[in-house]
Amino acid sequence: MSVQKENIIDFIYAEAALIDERKFSEWLNLFAEDGLYWMPLEFGQQEERLTTSLMHEDKLMLTVRVERLHGERTFSQRPKSRCHHLLQRPEILHISKDTIKTRTAFHYTETRLDEQFFLVGWSEHTLRPADHSFHIVRKQVNLINPESAHRNIQLFV
Amino acid sequence: MTDTKPSITLRIANIHRVAPDIKAFTLKTLDKGKLPPHAPGSHIKIAISDKDTRSYSLLPLTGDDSAEDTCRIAVLLDQNSTGGSQFMHELSLRDNVTVSPPKNDFPLANTKNPSLLFAGGIGITPIYAMAKQLETADAEYTLHYAGRREGKLAxxxxxxxxxxxxxxxxxxxxxxALNISDVLEAATKNTHIYVCGPKGMIVAVRRAAESIGFPMGQIHFELFNTPSTTKGDVPFEVEIADTGKVHTVPVGKTILDVLEEAGEELLYDCKHGDCGVCTTKVVSGEVDHRDVVLSDSEKAAGNLIQICVSRAKSKRLVLDLQPETQTKKITPKTNPKPTQKKNENNMKTIDLEWLVQPGGSEVHRDVFINQDVFEQEMKTVFRNTWVYVGHDSQAPNKGDFTTTTIGNQPVIMVRHSDNNIQVLLNRCPHKGVQLVNDPSGSTGQYFRCPYHAWSFKTDGSPLGIPFEKGYEETGFDTSCAKEGMCKVENVRNYRGFIFARLSPEGESFEDFFSGSLSSLDNMIDRSPEGRLEVVGAPLRYLHYCNWKMLVDNQTDTCHPMIAHESSAGTVKKLWEAAAGENTPKPMVVEIVLPFMSSYETFENMGIRTWDNGHGHTGVSWSIHSEYSDVEGYFGKMIKAYGKDRAQEILAETRHNTCYFPNMMIKGAIQTLRLFKPVAADKTIVESWIFRLVGAPDTFLERTAMYNRIINAPTSIVGHDDLEMYERAQEGLKVDANPWVNMQRHYHEDELGGERVHPGTSEVQMRNTYVSWAKYMGMGEDS
Structure with a gap:
């Protein structure tokens, strides 16, 4: 298939919408089997393996998270959290036959009970065309304040 | 009225907690002025208000202090006092007090005769001074020092x-327990007897000595007792014989108080029924004697009264205010009273015996939710213990610094030009501005305040002030500002780990930690080079709960299989469904699965405790015991330590070691967590990781993974725990039950030295609160 820019942008918006709508299993299916979700702990952090990150999740760990969110005895999700992504139009950084890279600025809000917090930053997606859509090979979430003392971040930015 | 009015200004040069309720104060003259000479038994009076004074006996001096310009006293905090002892205990270093010249109403008769010294509680102060003089004179004497129980005596x-x-x-x-008669009977009849303590003790010594036949002239005493309202007190009337005026003495006031308020001219001194100055003739009425001045026969005769303490049994006393002959002694002080169980909401004074029940078996909710308790923790627990500040690898070069807090005190850890790590309080001595506030950085050779460019060497000493001549002849030379940055004197670099004790005096590092250092040693020894390095920034995680809930949870072995069922249990379920029999476990599975171990497994792994609130889970086995081997590592360890020692190091796979008050390490996976108190209901948790210098990178990869999987604000395991802490913080608002239960496997005498306990015991939590109460009781040191 020929990769249309419009399809890429729609895909990024749709990915965020699945999280906001708590369709976590469908969201998980967007990830390639070798997919990775990374949220560095330090601003500008390059090292992934030999230093602490906030998240560095392969598909197994993402699956654990999604299962847990649905679990009966997941007490930190009683009541459940909700979230919302406000995205800037994704910028396409690289496009080739088998790899696409994008940059998307976000305002992310997560809420539970009386508490609500904001996370701000940008996501970098690496996508691989698959069937009539894409697979996420890598989603890197860069917060502008990763080192801050955060509260529980329970869903997915 | 009295011959020794407060007239000398002294400055508090040192405050030292010498027993749970007792502070010792070192007082110095300003500008090295001279104090009048003073011998053992002397006391000074300290003005506690415009009208009121309290007398305190002088202690022997310590160190290089000279009696010419220095004196030392000790003050017992009377829990029920609203006067002198509270005033004294609220004083801070460098405060000024006004005192009388020293006066001696309790001198040593001589050093030639044998002496027998009795002290009860805080009554030790003049007796100690006497003992020192007798010792110096090589005299024959013994000192009997009595108290309610061990640990309370200074x-x-x-x-x-x-x-x-x-x-x-x-x-x-x-x-x-002191048997006064036995001691006195063993003494020769030429012995002089000195006793200072509560009223009961003085009365008992006097009676016993008199009945054995010691001449009255050889019995010397001084009373330490604050008369206070006694149960059953009732108001009564006092009539002045020559004027006929009648005054009512209410409960809580003395005859002296009432008559003085009424404008009567009275002679008095000690105000504690001990000196005899206020002795007054009784014309009629029955006296309720509460002094130690009058003899039993004088009391029985009923025609004299000490108006500073005694009351009436009849409805009215008629007194003749013409001055009586003056007699005897001086000196007051407070008397320890059994602490009362306070009612729920009345937390005016913090009653530790109430908050922490015996052995730490139950802990009152105020320990977690009361902000007054929190404020006191900051001044006591976090001042008198050795608190982890940072690791020296965070400041590898001279001038490198990190900023952090000890309790609520902002500090800078910096490598000084002599290559040693210094810990400085982070404020400019000028206006209070924090000199640096980056989490870490380099300041070069000096700190420069960004506000007015005052500069300081990296040991805090002053370097320069712009346009300094403006301070000439302003008294600046004696100001705090002149001293430079405040420095923490007690800093210890233990194999790279920096600890600091804010209080200038207290337990040594070794005494504080004792055998618990073996856990730190094991973490460090796992490096073939015996060295660790901090890697990266810490995870920082904000909890709206008390910091001690996190401490307790570190050795709570009955929660993982329940609270973490949602996280660890899900990993277990997914892994068991996906994996074949021989599928190698991914690192993440290896880390998380052991959280779902059974109660029995946790029970058998054991808990070890040490004194001062330190302890660890995982004595014989732990959730870190079965990590797979890393190629090439064991060979390096053998080369570094020899086979036996290497095996010994690696066989020790302790789980969580809690270092009181607020640090936890995992030696087997090289992580360190700090539970930093912010408020009673607010805590920031920092989670750090270390590289085993000289070991393969796989260890660091595992450590970094552990940290993010378990300790991050994005960690599902962390979410499980935080939910429990914050629900507890809310749940403790329930008035109907104010207690947090810690009784699992509790028995008396379970603590003391190094002990091993069943693995599901809540003993380490109890150990924490027993120590917490100890350090809370120490109070603010300086």
Whole structure:
């Protein structure tokens, strides 16, 4: 298939919408089997393996998270959290036959009970065309304040 | 009215907690002025208000202090006092007090005759001074020092060092309890007897000595007792014989108080029924005697009264205010009263015996939710203990610094030009501006305040002030500002780990940690080079709960299989569904699965405790015991340590080691967590990781993974725990039950030294609160 820019942008918006709508299993299916979700702990952090990150999740760990969110005895999700992504139009950084890279600025809000917090930053997606859509090979979430003392971040930015 | 009015200004040069309720104060003259000479038994009066004074006996001095310009006193905090002892205990370093010249109403008769010294509780202060003089004179004497129970008496170590086995300690609750008659009967009849303590003790010594036949002139005493309202007190009337005026003496006031308020001219001194100055003739009425001045026969005769303490049994007393002959003694002080169980919401004074029940078996909710308790923790627990500040690898070069907090005190950890790590309080001595506020950085050779460019060397000493001549002849030379940055004197670099104790005096590093350092050693020894390095920034995680809930949870082995069922249990379920029999476990599975171990497994792994609130889970096995081997590592360890030692190091796979008050390490996976208190209901948790210098990177990869999987604000395991802490913080608002239960496997005498307990015992939590109460009781040191 020929990769249309419009399809890429729609895909990024749709990915965020699945999280906001708590369709976590469908969201998980967007990830390639070798997919990775990374949220560095330090601003500008390059090292992934030999230093602490906030998240560095392969598909197994993402699956654990999604299962847990649905679990009966997941007490930190009683009541459940909700979230919302406000995205800037994704910028396409690289496009080739088998790899696409994008940059998307976000305002992310997560809420539970009386508490609500904001996370701000940008996501970098690496996508691989698959069937009539894409697979996420890598989603890197860069917060502008990763080192801050955060509260529980329970869903997915 | 009295011959020794407060007229000398002294500055508090040192405050030292010498027993749970007792502070010792070192007082110095301003500008090295001279104090009048003073001998053992002397006291000074300190003005506690415009009208009121309190008398305190002088202690022997310590160190290089000279009696010419320095004196030392000790003050017992009377829990029920609203006067002198509270005033004194609220004083801070460098405060000024106004005192009378020293006066001696309790001198040593001589050093030639044998002497027998009795001290009860805080009554030790003049007796200690006497013992020192007798010791110096090589005199024949013994000192009997009595208290309610061990740990409450001040100066026992100091005195023991000075006089050795001439000191006999007596505790009311032990076999050693003081038997006054036995002691007196063994003494020769030429012995002079000195006693200072509560009223009951003085009366008992006087009676026994008189009945054995000691001449009255050889019995010397001074009373330490604050008369206070006694149960059953009722108001009564006092009539002045020559004027006929009648005054009512209410409960809580003395005859002296009432008559003085009414404008009567009165003679008095001690105000504690001990000096005899206020002795007044009774014309009619029945006296309720509460002094130690009058003899039993004088009391029975009923025609004299000490108006500063005694009351009436009849409805009216008629007094003749013409001055009586003056007699005897001086000196007051407070008397320890049994702490009362306070009612729920009345937390005016913090009653530790109430908050932490015996052995730490139950802990009152105020320990977690009361902000007053929190404020006191900051001034006591976090001042008197050795608190982890940072690791020296965070400041590898001279001038490198990190900023952090000890309790609520902002500090800078910096490598000084002499290559040692210094810990400085992070404020400019000028206006208070924080000199640096980056989490870490380099300041070069000096700190420069960004506000007015005052500069300081990296040991805090002053370097320069712009346009300094503006401070000439302003008194600046004696200001705090002139001293430079405040420096923490007690800093210890233990194999790279930096600890600091804010209080200038207290337990040594070794005494504080004792055997618990073996856990730190094991973490460090896992490096073939015996060295660790901090890697990266810490995870920082904000909790709206008390910091001690996190501490407790570190050794709570009955929660993982329940609270973490949602996280670890899900990993277990997914892994068991996906994996074949021989599928190698991914690292993440290896880390998380052991959280779902059974109660029995946790029970059998054991908990070890040490004194001062330190302890660890995982004595014989832990959730870190079965990590797979890393190629090439064991060979390096053998090369570094020899096979036996290497095996010994790696066989020790302790789980969580809690270092009181607020640090936890995992030696087997090289992580360190700090539970930083912010408020009673607010805590920031920092989670750090270390590289085993000289070991393969796989260890660091595992450590970094552990940290993010378990300790991050994005960690599902962390979410499980935080939910429990914050629900507890809310749940403790329930008035109907104010207690947090810690009784699992509790039994008396379970703590003391190094002990091993069943793995599901809540013993380490109890250990925490027993120590917490100990350090809370120490109070603010300086």
């Amino acid at each position: 100066f026992t170590d100091e005195i023991n060092r000075l006089i050795g086995d001439k000191l006999h300690l007596h505790y009311d609750n032990q076999d050693s």
